[in-house]
Every structure is written in structure tokens, then in C-alpha cells.
Amino acid sequence: MTGLLRYARNAPRCERIGGLCAIVLLACGTVGAADYPTKPIRWVLGFAAGGAPDVIARVVSQQLTVQIGQQVVLDNRAGANGVLGADLVSNAAPDGYTFLVTSASFAVNPSAYRKLPFDPVKSFVPVTNLCSSPGMLILVNASYPAQSVRELIEIGKKPGSRLAYGTSGVGNATHLAAALLQARTGVQFTHVPYRSGGLVTSALMGNEVQFMFTNPATIISQVKAGRVRALAYNAPKRSPLLPDVPTMAEAGVPGMEMDPAWYGVLAPAGTPIAIVSKLHREIRASLGTSGVQERLSGLGCEPVGNPPAEFRAFVQKAIARAAALVRIAGIEPE
Numbered sequence: 001m002t003g004l005l006r007y008a009r010n011a012p013r014c015e016r017i018g019g020l021c022a023i024v025l026l027a028c029g030t031v032g033a034a035d036y037p038t039k040p041i042r043w044v045l046g047f048a049a050g051g052a053p054d055v056i057a058r059v060v061s062q063q064l065t066v067q068i069g070q071q072v073v074l075d076n077r078a079g080a081n082g083v084l085g086a087d088l089v090s091n092a093a094p095d096g097y098t099f100l101v102t103s104a105s106f107a108v109n110p111s112a113y114r115k116l117p118f119d120p121v122k123s124f125v126p127v128t129n130l131c132s133s134p135g136m137l138i139l140v141n142a143s144y145p146a147q148s149v150r151e152l153i154e155i156g157k158k159p160g161s162r163l164a165y166g167t168s169g170v171g172n173a174t175h176l177a178a179a180l181l182q183a184r185t186g187v188q189f190t191h192v193p194y195r196s197g198g199l200v201t202s203a204l205m206g207n208e209v210q211f212m213f214t215n216p217a218t219i220i221s222q223v224k225a226g227r228v229r230a231l232a233y234n235a236p237k238r239s240p241l242l243p244d245v246p247t248m249a250e251a252g253v254p255g256m257e258m259d260p261a262w263y264g265v266l267a268p269a270g271t272p273i274a275i276v277s278k279l280h281r282e283i284r285a286s287l288g289t290s291g292v293q294e295r296l297s298g299l300g301c302e303p304v305g306n307p308p309a310e311f312r313a314f315v316q317k318a319i320a321r322a323a324a325l326v327r328i329a330g331i332e333p334e
Contacts, residue, residue: 033272033274033275033277033278036096036275036278037068037070037096037097038070039070039097040070040071040072040073040097041068041070041071041072041073041096041097041098041099041279042073042075042097042098042099043057043061043072043073043074043075043099043100043101043265044075044077044085044088044089044092044098044099044100044101045057045074045075045076045077045078045085045100045101045102046077046078046079046080046081046082046083046084046085046086046100046102047076047078047082047085047103047168047196047197048076048078048195048196048197048198048199049076050196050197050198050218051168051196051197051198051218052103052133052197052214052215052217052218052261052263052299053082053101053102053103053263054074054076055217055218055299056130056131056217056263056296056299056301057074057101057130057263058074059292059295059296059299060130060283060286060287060292061074063286063289063291063292064282064283064286067282067285067286068282074101078195078196079195080113080169081105081108081109081112081168081169081170081171081172082102082103082105082106082109082169082172083109083113083116083117085100085102086100086102086106086109086118086120086124087116087117087118089124089266089267089268090117090118090123090124090268090269091118091268092268093268094125094267094268094269094270094271094272095271096267096271096272096275096276096279098267098268099127099265099266099267099279100124100265100266100267101130101263101264101265102263102264102266103172103173103261103262103263103264104172104173104259104260104261104262104318104322105169105171105172105173106120106264106266106315107120107259107315107318107319107321107322108171108172108173108176108322108326109171110319110322110323111171111319111322111323111326111327111331111333112170112171112172112175112326112331112333112334113171113333113334114333114334120315120319121315121316121319122269123268123269124266124267124268124269125266125267125268125269125270125271125273125276125308125312126264126265126266126267126308126311126312126314126315127264127265127266127267127276127279127280127283127308127311128264128265128280128283128284128304128305128306128307128308128311129262129263129264129304129305129306129311129314130262130263130264130265130283130287130303130304130305131262131263131287131296131301131302131303131304132260132261132262132263132301132302132304133215133216133217133260133261133262133299133300133301133302134235134236134237134239134260134261134300134302135233135234135235135239135247135257135258135260135261136173136174136177136213136214136215136216136233136234136235136258136261137213137214137215137216137219137223137230137231137232137233137234137239137242137245138152138177138181138211138212138213138230138231138232138233138234138248139204139211139212139213139214139219139223139228139229139230139231140152140204140210140211140228140229140231141204141205141207141210141228141229142226142227142228142229143207144207144210144211144229146211146231147229147231148231148232148251149231149232149248149251149252149253150251150252152210152211152231153185153187153252153253156185156187156188156189157187162190163187163189163190163210163211164189164190164191164192164208164209164210165178165189165190165191165192165209165210165211165212165213166192166193166194166199166200166203166204166208166209166212167191167192167193167194167200167212167213168193168194168195168196168197168199168200169193169194169195170191170193170334171326171331171334173213173258173261174197174200174212174213174214175191175193175331176258176322176325176326176329176331177213177234177256177258178191178211178212178213179191179329179330179331180255180256180258180325180328180329181213181253181256182329182330183328183329183330184253184254184255184256185253192208192209197214197218198218200212200214201214201218201219201222201228204228205222205227205228211231213234215261215300216239216241216242216299216300217299217300217301220241220242220298220299220300223242230242230245231245231251232245232246232247232248232250232251232253233245233246233247233248234247234248234256234257234258235247235257235260236249236257238250239300240300241298241300258325259318259321259322262304262314262318263301264311264315265279265283266315267279273308276308277308280305280307280308283305284305287303287304287305288303288305
């Protein structure tokens, strides 16, 4: 700072004015980051309450509220596979008080929709990945005759059979998993999208659809209660939450592995890096607490908390990988 002040005294007038402005902005940014936050922070979720992003955001935000001394308020703006919530945040003031909490669907949307109202890379500043989940379960109603993935596929191959699967929206990870199953097996399924994961689960339990893919975080209690049956897990290894459930490869359908589900925090483009860094540090600290770790583990999730630069690279790679899977699955952009 001393060097900057010396430059401001000795530089030509036009440069001196610009230099002084830079000093003032730097000082304001430093003070702002030191005092931040001074009011409640809003976390916008593009999904309904009760879904995996909502459940995970609540776990972390409760601890974060205690740490920073300001309320972290969740604002559910469900619609268009998270696009509505993301659009809202992309147009929010970059002042460190509005953030997006999203899922892996954020990386799928650029390939699932012909045109988005924002740029998934340029419109946001990645803060951190809260946690990840290695895979998803494929489930049927407990009363459904299929006891395995092989039996489900055999039913689907019968003439006149119309297997329907439910998802929480077009183009999200659950849709991608089911479309990939269709591509791997050659069986034609009927896609039935709902507005939320909770509605999909209700549809499965009510026999409106025959199967679904979902994260263990939102369904584990229903599985253990015997209301739905888990046929397989689409990860390289079995889930520690359900060690008796085979992987998709073990169940006879290889090539079903996808990137781990992830749940991250992003800020509007232009948010000061000092604020982004401070929020990342606070989130990382919250993820390190035993209470948060225990609750996330019970949901089948592993805390991450990577730094902003690393998370930015992760998101960009996830978008590219999702594009390749969308092509393999044969999903037509809407």
C-alpha cells in the first residue's frame, strides 16, 4: 500500500487520479471482506424442498449460520431442472449476499437445452463443491415383480410392455442415467418428468411409474422401510449404506457409471474474490465439523470443500463430460 501511495504522489495527474481510485477500491474491497457478512445470505436452489440439493444445503447452512453469525436463508426456486434458480442468481447483484446451490444437473443443462438464459461458465464464479455422492440407485416399488435389473429388462423386452421411469426433470442426472440404461440395453422406456424428486418417489410408490434412479440421500429411509426396492447402484463400488445392493455391472449392465453426483455453491459473476474466498473458508470449516460430516455420511455423501479455482476447473470438465454422455444416451435437447 505504501508503494501505491508513493506512485499516486509522483505520477502524472491523469494517472494519479486513476491510481487513487484503484487504492480506494482496493481498500473498500479489503474492508468489505473483513466485515462480511453484515446481513443474511440467500442461497437460491433451483429445486423443490426435500430433494437432495435442498437436504444437503440445509445441513451445511445450519452450521454456517452458527459460524458467521448471520442467517443463511434457503430460497427454493424450482423449475426447468434448476435453470430458473440459476437464471435468478446470474442476474443478482454480485455483492456476496446471493448464491446458487446447484447439483450435477448444472453441468448437464448446457447439453439438454438448446439455449440457456445464461452462460454456465461466464455468468458465475464457482465457490466450492459441498459434497459428492458416488452413484445413484435404480429402484422399483416394493410390490413390483422385478427382483433384479435383469428381470426388469426382461419385462421391458416383452411385446406390449411399456416400462415408464420417473425423473425430477428433463436433462438432469436421473434422466441421463435412465436414458443411458436404455442405450445400453436397447429397451425402450417412457420418460415421465415431475417437478421434484419427492413427487417422483410418490409416483413410484403409487405405481404411476415402474422405476426411477435417484441419489441415496433422498430415498435411503424408504428403502430401509421396505417401501421401495433398490435393484442396483450405478457406481464402481457398492454403497456402504446398502452393501447388499449390487453395482449395475454386477447386475449385468456394465457401462452405467457416471460422474459422482455433486452439490456446489456458485456466485454471480463479478462477486469480489475476497468475499468468495472468505465464504469458501467458512464452508470448508463447516464441512470439517463432526456434526456435518456425520449427517452427510448418513446421506451417502462425502464432504469436498475444494477451493474456487479448483471447483471452476471441475465444473468446466463436468460440462464437457456430460455433453458426451448426453450424446451416448441419445437425449434430444429441448
